[in-house]
Amino acid sequence: MAYYVNRNVKMTWWEQAYIPEILRGMLITTRHFFKNMFGFIPFFLGKKKEREIFTVYYPEETIDYPVAYRGRPVLALNEHNRPNCVACGLCEIACPAYCIDIIPGANSGKQNEVERYPEAFTIDYAVCIFCGFCEEACPEEAIFMSNDCEISMLDRKKMKYDMEQLLVPVSELKDRIEFTRKMYGKWNY
Amino acid sequence: MDLFSISDDFWIDLGVTLLKIGFMLAVTVGFFAPILTWVERKQSAIMQDRIGANRADIMGFTALGLFHIMADGLKMFTKEDFIPQGANKFLHTLSPIIALVPAILTFAVVPFGGKYELWGYQVNLVISDLDVGLLFVFAIASLATYGYVVAGWSSNNNWSLLGSMRTASQMVSYEVTMGLTIIGVLMVYGTMQLDEIGAAQENFWRWGVFLQPLGFLMFLTASIAENKRIPFDNPEAESELVAGYFTEYSGLKFGMFFMAEFIEMVTIGAIVTILFFGGWHIPFVETQDIIDTFNFSWLGPSFANLIAMGIHVGVFFAKVCFFIFIQMTIRWTLPRFRYDQIMKLGWKILLPLSLVNVVVTGIVIMALK
Numbered sequence: 001m002a003y004y005v006n007r008n009v010k011m012t013w014w015e016q017a018y019i020p021e022i023l024r025g026m027l028i029t030t031r032h033f034f035k036n037m038f039g040f041i042p043f044f045l046g047k048k049k050e051r052e053i054f055t056v057y058y059p060e061e062t063i064d065y066p067v068a069y070r071g072r073p074v075l076a077l078n079e080h081n082r083p084n085c086v087a088c089g090l091c092e093i094a095c096p097a098y099c100i101d102i103i104p105g106a107n108s109g110k111q112n113e114v115e116r117y118p119e120a121f122t123i124d125y126a127v128c129i130f131c132g133f134c135e136e137a138c139p140e141e142a143i144f145m146s147n148d149c150e151i152s153m154l155d156r157k158k159m160k161y162d163m164e165q166l167l168v169p170v171s172e173l174k175d176r177i178e179f180t181r182k183m184y185g186k187w188n189y
Numbered sequence: 190m191d192l193f194s195i196s197d198d199f200w201i202d203l204g205v206t207l208l209k210i211g212f213m214l215a216v217t218v219g220f221f222a223p224i225l226t227w228v229e230r231k232q233s234a235i236m237q238d239r240i241g242a243n244r245a246d247i248m249g250f251t252a253l254g255l256f257h258i259m260a261d262g263l264k265m266f267t268k269e270d271f272i273p274q275g276a277n278k279f280l281h282t283l284s285p286i287i288a289l290v291p292a293i294l295t296f297a298v299v300p301f302g303g304k305y306e307l308w309g310y311q312v313n314l315v316i317s318d319l320d321v322g323l324l325f326v327f328a329i330a331s332l333a334t335y336g337y338v339v340a341g342w343s344s345n346n347n348w349s350l351l352g353s354m355r356t357a358s359q360m361v362s363y364e365v366t367m368g369l370t371i372i373g374v375l376m377v378y379g380t381m382q383l384d385e386i387g388a389a390q391e392n393f394w395r396w397g398v399f400l401q402p403l404g405f406l407m408f409l410t411a412s413i414a415e416n417k418r419i420p421f422d423n424p425e426a427e428s429e430l431v432a433g434y435f436t437e438y439s440g441l442k443f444g445m446f447f448m449a450e451f452i453e454m455v456t457i458g459a460i461v462t463i464l465f466f467g468g469w470h471i472p473f474v475e476t477q478d479i480i481d482t483f484n485f486s487w488l489g490p491s492f493a494n495l496i497a498m499g500i501h502v503g504v505f506f507a508k509v510c511f512f513i514f515i516q517m518t519i520r521w522t523l524p525r526f527r528y529d530q531i532m533k534l535g536w537k538i539l540l541p542l543s544l545v546n547v548v549v550t551g552i553v554i555m556a557l558k
Contacts, residue, residue: 022519022522022523025523026515026518026519026522029518029521032236033232033235033236033518036235036236
């Protein structure tokens with residue numbers, strides 16, 4: 001369906017006179033100016049903020065991202081201080097950017113409860129596109145998108161995170177785990 | 190010629206004139222030009238529910254972003270002074286000066302207070318009390334056009350050239366309206382001396398805005414168009430012409446164009462205040478009232494005059510600030526006109542209206558006589 005724009009709008013006499021409409025526009029901006037002037041300028045001088053400011057002083061002040069936010073993927077470290085990962089390689093296959101690199105190892109009994117464990121698990125954040133497919137593919141709830149997006153650094157080689165850097169305790173990922181269960185659970189994976 | 194043969198009056202005159210020039214330069218170049226860069230950023234930000242410039246700090250103290258003025262100035266000083274290949278170097282360097290000097294020069298005839306009797310010496314708060322003050326303002330202000338046109342031409346850049354062409358046509362179109370608009374003011378007050386026009390508006394109901402309401406609106410419109418600010422910023426339209434006539438300018442030359450624009454804003458504010466908003470007068474308060482109030486016997490009438498002078502200068506610049514605020518609000522409220530719309534507004538609406546204004550003013554003056 002074509003979107004039709006009527007360019008031949010007949011302006012009323014009042015609108016064609018320019019001045020009243022200009023004054024109306026200026027009134028709106030001036031109202032905003034004075035509202036904000038008394039709303040959030042006193043806030044900088046140490047008074048209570050009366051009006052919501054949408055601007056955040058980013059490095060000093062951060063907001064909580066929503067659970068659906070996809071930051072850098074991390075590995076979950078479970079209650080027994082072991083990674084949930086079983087080195088099945090599904091995330092490696094699911095990854096469209098090939099940024100995940102897993103070297104699986106046979107379990108000698110102490111690394112994990114199951115047969116396989118990841119000997120090495122690296123994610124190259126310089127390559128990662130933060131799509132969240134790895135999280136979706138994971139059958140063991142081992143890899144999650146965290147809310148951490150501050151991963152800029154000067155050396156590209158340092159963007160390659162190994163196992164120790166990737167592991168994050170499960171307790172910090174609770175919200176995201178719940179969210180993934182809700183989201184991906186409805187597809188009966 | 191022997192220096193000592195010159196009378197004392199000359200030296201007093203010289204000293205007072207130099208003081209006035211110094212004051213005017215300090216206020217325009219030293220105060221308004223830098224502070225307006227900050228005001229423009231901050232006001233637009235607050236108007237749009239943002240916070241605005243506030244990152245520059247000295248020892249963690251930001252002063253509401255006022256240090257950005259210094260930071261900007263420092264940045265402009267340290268930037269490379271770039272002259273493009275194929276540009277006319279002489280004219281390229283000259284044009285910012287041609288643009289800036291008229292903007293400052295206009296203040297030579299702008300009165301910022303009335304006449305005061307100080308210890309037997311008559312002080313007239315205008316640097317040069319020209320008989321053709323108003324004409325001088327327009328003559329000098331139109332000189333600035335050369336700066337912009339030459340800037341565009343000498344840059345060897347098509348964007349700049351287009352910008353300067355637009356400047357030329359826009360300035361020419363709106364100068365006609367401006368000139369015809371002030372004729373109404375001249376007819377009402379019967380003088381071209383700006384300080385006399387200001388002095389004639391001592392009575393609140395004799396203010397220009399009541400005698401010439403249409404003239405005021407048209408004058409404000411035309412002068413904003415002259416200054417090339419939004420909604421008339423076609424010569425420097427960012428989305429069409431990169432930056433218009435100053436595309437190829439960097440460093441302090443760019444800063445001079447910038448400063449010229451802000452000083453012109455002050456000029457417009459000052460001229461509008463004098464012509465239409467009672468100059469330095471407070472509504473319903475006459476100069477004699479102020480002098481009488483502060484005329485304590487132990488200080489003498491000169492001291493009362495001095496206080497009146499201070500109050501009047503303060504009131505004048507308060508009014509100028511108000512008109513700068515109005516201009517900024519317009520700039521952040523209205524979108525840019527299309528080029529043909531600017532020409533249409535200038536030639537088809539404002540010019541006939543200004544002619545009508547002159548005729549109606551004449552008829553009313555005739556009828557009242």
